[in-house]
Amino acid sequence: LAVGSANPVFLPAQPWLCKWCGLCLSCVRTFFEGWLLREVRGNWIKQRRYWFVLSQDSLDYYTGPEKGARRLGTLVLTNLCSVIWPDKQTYKETGYWSITVYGRKHCYRLYTKHFNEAVHWACAIQKIIDTKAPVETPTQLLIRDIEENKFNPEVVEHIYQHNPILKYTQGPLYAPLLPFPYGSLDGKGYGSVREEAVKLFNCLQQLESTREPVPIIQGVLQTCLDLRPLRDEVYCQLVKQTSHTPAPYTAAHLRYWQLLTCMSCTFLPGPTVLKYLRFHLKRIQSQSPESEMDNYASFISEALEKTKCRECVPSWEEIQMLMSRQEMLCTVHYPGPGSSQLYISSHTTANEVVRRMQEKLGLQESKNTFALYEQNALWEQPVAGSALIADVLTSLSTKESESKSQWKLCFKLYCLLDADSISVDSIEYLFLFEQCHEMVVRGQLPACEEDLQALASLRLQCLMGDFGMHAPCPPLDELFPGDMLEGCPATQRFPTGLLAGTLWSHTATAAHKQKVEQDMRLRSRLKEEAAAVMGSILERWKGLAGYSRRDSMAAYLTIARQWSGFGCTLYESSTGSFSQKLWLGVAATSVSLYRQGEAEALESFPYGQICSYGKNPLFIRPVFRHRAWTHSISPVDGVQFGYGAKPSGLITMQVFCRVSERSMQSAHDTAPPPAR
Numbered sequence: 001l002a003v004g005s006a007n008p009v010f011l012p013a014q015p016w017l018c019k020w021c022g023l024c025l026s027c028v029r030t031f032f033e034g035w036l037l038r039e040v041r042g043n044w045i046k047q048r049r050y051w052f053v054l055s056q057d058s059l060d061y062y063t064g065p066e067k068g069a070r071r072l073g074t075l076v077l078t079n080l081c082s083v084i085w086p087d088k089q090t091y092k093e094t095g096y097w098s099i100t101v102y103g104r105k106h107c108y109r110l111y112t113k114h115f116n117e118a119v120h121w122a123c124a125i126q127k128i129i130d131t132k133a134p135v136e137t138p139t140q141l142l143i144r145d146i147e148e149n150k151f152n153p154e155v156v157e158h159i160y161q162h163n164p165i166l167k168y169t170q171g172p173l174y175a176p177l178l179p180f181p182y183g184s185l186d187g188k189g190y191g192s193v194r195e196e197a198v199k200l201f202n203c204l205q206q207l208e209s210t211r212e213p214v215p216i217i218q219g220v221l222q223t224c225l226d227l228r229p230l231r232d233e234v235y236c237q238l239v240k241q242t243s244h245t246p247a248p249y250t251a252a253h254l255r256y257w258q259l260l261t262c263m264s265c266t267f268l269p270g271p272t273v274l275k276y277l278r279f280h281l282k283r284i285q286s287q288s289p290e291s292e293m294d295n296y297a298s299f300i301s302e303a304l305e306k307t308k309c310r311e312c313v314p315s316w317e318e319i320q321m322l323m324s325r326q327e328m329l330c331t332v333h334y335p336g337p338g339s340s341q342l343y344i345s346s347h348t349t350a351n352e353v354v355r356r357m358q359e360k361l362g363l364q365e366s367k368n369t370f371a372l373y374e375q376n377a378l379w380e381q382p383v384a385g386s387a388l389i390a391d392v393l394t395s396l397s398t399k400e401s402e403s404k405s406q407w408k409l410c411f412k413l414y415c416l417l418d419a420d421s422i423s424v425d426s427i428e429y430l431f432l433f434e435q436c437h438e439m440v441v442r443g444q445l446p447a448c449e450e451d452l453q454a455l456a457s458l459r460l461q462c463l464m465g466d467f468g469m470h471a472p473c474p475p476l477d478e479l480f481p482g483d484m485l486e487g488c489p490a491t492q493r494f495p496t497g498l499l500a501g502t503l504w505s506h507t508a509t510a511a512h513k514q515k516v517e518q519d520m521r522l523r524s525r526l527k528e529e530a531a532a533v534m535g536s537i538l539e540r541w542k543g544l545a546g547y548s549r550r551d552s553m554a555a556y557l558t559i560a561r562q563w564s565g566f567g568c569t570l571y572e573s574s575t576g577s578f579s580q581k582l583w584l585g586v587a588a589t590s591v592s593l594y595r596q597g598e599a600e601a602l603e604s605f606p607y608g609q610i611c612s613y614g615k616n617p618l619f620i621r622p623v624f625r626h627r628a629w630t631h632s633i634s635p636v637d638g639v640q641f642g643y644g645a646k647p648s649g650l651i652t653m654q655v656f657c658r659v660s661e662r663s664m665q666s667a668h669d670t671a672p673p674p675a676r
Contacts, residue, residue, distance in 0.1 A: 032124045033065070034117070037096065039109035047096075047111055049656075054124055056131075059101060059108065075103040079132040082183040083125050086118040100123055102183035102192075104625040138165055139177040150279055158426045160244060172203040177236045180229060188226055191280040196223060197233045204237055207255035214319050217259050219314045221266055230271040234263060239280045248293060257296040258323040263305040264344035265322055266310045274304070294609060299325045306347040312394040318346065330389060332357060332372070334411040335434030344389050351385040357411045360429050368428070371414035376405045382414065416567040423552060433553045436560050443481035444570050444583070446599040451559055453533065456480050457540035458559075462552035467542045474532050484533075563599055565592060572596075 032054040037047040038061065050061040051069065058076050062069040076083075084100035091097050097118035105476055112118050125584035142163055149155040160166050166175070176197035184192045184472060191199075207213050224231045238260045245253050281297040288294055314322065321328040327343040334340070334351060342356055350372045358364050372383040383392055389409075396407040413431050422428050439445045439456055448456070458478035464471050509578060544552070560566055568587035583594040585601070591610075592601040 016038075034121075036121070037111040039111070052110070052121075054121075054128065056128065059125065059240065061108075073106065073356055075101060075106045077109055077125070077128050077132065078104070079135050080104070080179055080181050081125075081129050082181045083122050083129070084172075085122045086557055087114060099125075102181070104182060106184075106368075113427045135179045137177060137179050137190060138163075138176075140179070142166055146279065147272075147275060159575070166240060168241050168246070170205070172205075173198055173237070176233055177240070179232050181669075182235075189224075190227060193227060193229055196227060197230055197489075199232065200234055201237050204234075204241060204256065204259065206247065207259060208252040210255075211257050213258065213323075214316055215317055217262055217323075218316070220259065221262060224263070224267055225310070225313055228636075231263075231267045232270050235248065235260075235269045235273050235277055239277060242284070242293075243280065248288065249291065254292060254296070257293060261296055261300055261303070261325065262314060262319055262322050264300040265307055266314060268304065268307045268309065277306070295325065297348055303347070307345075308388070310388065312391045312392055312398075314346065314390065315397060318394070322346065328390075330393065330409070331412050333359070333408050335431045340411075346388070346390050349385065349388045350383045350387045350389060350392070353389055355410065363428055367418040367421055368413055368430055369415045369417065370411060371566065373410045374407060375410045376403075376407045378405075380410070383409075389415070415569060415586070415588070419567045424554065429553070433557060438556060438565075439570070440560070441478065441481055443483040443597070444595075445560060446563055446565075446597055447559070449484065451562075452480060452484065452534050453540055455556055455559055456537045457544060458547075458552045458556040460537070460541045461544040461547050462549050462556070465549075466545045473538075475528050476537075494651070520670070562632075565594065565601065568592065611633075615676075 001542075010140060032107065034052060036047055036052045038052075040046055040048050040051050050072065051063070051065045052061045058074050060071055060074045062071050081104075082102045084102075086099055087095040094111070096113060097115050098109060098111050099118050099122045101110070110118075110121065118376055142159060142165070145159055146156055149159070157160050176194055180193040180197065182192065190196055200223060203216055209217055210216060217586060220234065222438065224234055238256055241256045242253075242260065247253055268274070278301065281301050284292050285297045308466065317328055327345050330342050330344045330348075330353070332340050332342060334357070340357065342353060344353070353372060354370050356368070358370060364626075371385070372389075372392075373380045374383060374392065375381075376399075386414070392409065396409065397409050399405075411596075413428075413435055416432075419432065422432055437455075440447075440452065458466075459479055460473070463474070477654045545556070565585050566585065568581045568585035573582040573584050573593075581596045582602075583596055585592040585594055590604050592604040592608045594601050
């Protein structure tokens, strides 16, 4: 077999062939050679042609193929070496197909004109690497010895005394404690994993002298979040720095324990390192009982029982609380002006907060279900029950800094299974009223304009009491759905270009002035419409004199209940390439599909008729006894909702709402224009 300039030499054929290049494993072990270009770095980067020879143990290059040629370099191949395969981007930039081979001391960047030749070399080198036995570091061997002798304290102590790699050091670390493949990482500005491991140890040592440890701790946690293999390495480094410390009770030394506490609440180590860590914690507790180290070790042991991998790096506030082994306060809002403060840990889930809020507000016996929501003035999203509240709060803080809008965590009704059982004197009734009004303002309650004005006046009566000339009045958009008024397109500034001052510029200026005038007229008309609507609402408000708050809420909900879909949770859907927008309504007894603004459902399916829900990640296909109803998935419009054939059996389901074009084509063709 000869490919390009490569000349492999074969032993007898074997059946194990590479699917990429067809090379036999025994052939690769024997010999592979050919001309390749190698990148040479000096005063400038250039490529030189060398004769490369691949053997069972190394990749060597020579001045030429002749027998007495001088060997110029060797890259020893071990299990930690890595190969980067040829990519199109390099070929477009240089005209060559490249492969990169990373070794412990050297990195070879090799080039060839032929793609097949590059693939053959990459595959051959990778197969040699795969035959090598896994490399174990001294630390790994010692961890295994400690595990085997953990019930013999004398042997364990002897291992520690005669192996400084296991004990605290003030000197630098020149190599990682665990084995990592050679090579660089793409993206996020990191070097190789080995380089980052050594840098992290330097960061750990800086904790002893810094006045403010939180930024360093956050940086270490962020690196571990981005580079998963480094988590076990950092655990091993922290165990090392908390073993046989010369001054164990100083504040500088306790910084290592504080970082170990934060790590234990953020990442769970691998099984081998976890056993080693647990042994270390028990050993410290037995050596230093009733000390601050004992307290940290006990806290870490409990945390490891609960920790799941985090989605976000702990916030500044959370790190400060963990350093002092305390819980942090979380503010949870609920419909109306109310809010409640709860103490949470790094392991508290949304389901736990929901349960505690139900207990605090006396809602344990409610037949309806509740959930937490991420919410701002324009948007909200339910929080998954298994989500960690610490991650949610960190995410909300990030969103606030990026969007300049205020985000909050809200406790609300999630699925209304029994609206009739809600007592008018309960806080749950207030929840129902407030969330019903949110639907009205968002335009999610199909009703005529007169009913919407009546609802707005009842809302005013509930909030403000009887009408008064000097009573402060909320803005219209807090009382009345904005989509009932005609939308106003945003004014666009016409760009000036190179032809400014010419005829083209005059034409553009005239068009711009005309556009501004049209927008001003439209805005003026909208203000007039809004003033007229507000006037009608105020007149209706005057007629409600004497209505109590409870009467106003009851009248409000009576009007809202006229819609057959009252009580269902609506999720916005789209029909793909069509302009039509739909609502997927999830109620206690059925799933329905509505055209936005229309009161009657296009389709409605009781849960008793649904045989199954497909698990295909591309489609959700409820299968009915007489026909099928298919929803295609949009990966960006994911929502969760609850449904149940019986109120006692609530099932949680992940749904991505985008109705398939085929299933809605007929409805679209016969549909009138959506009501404004």
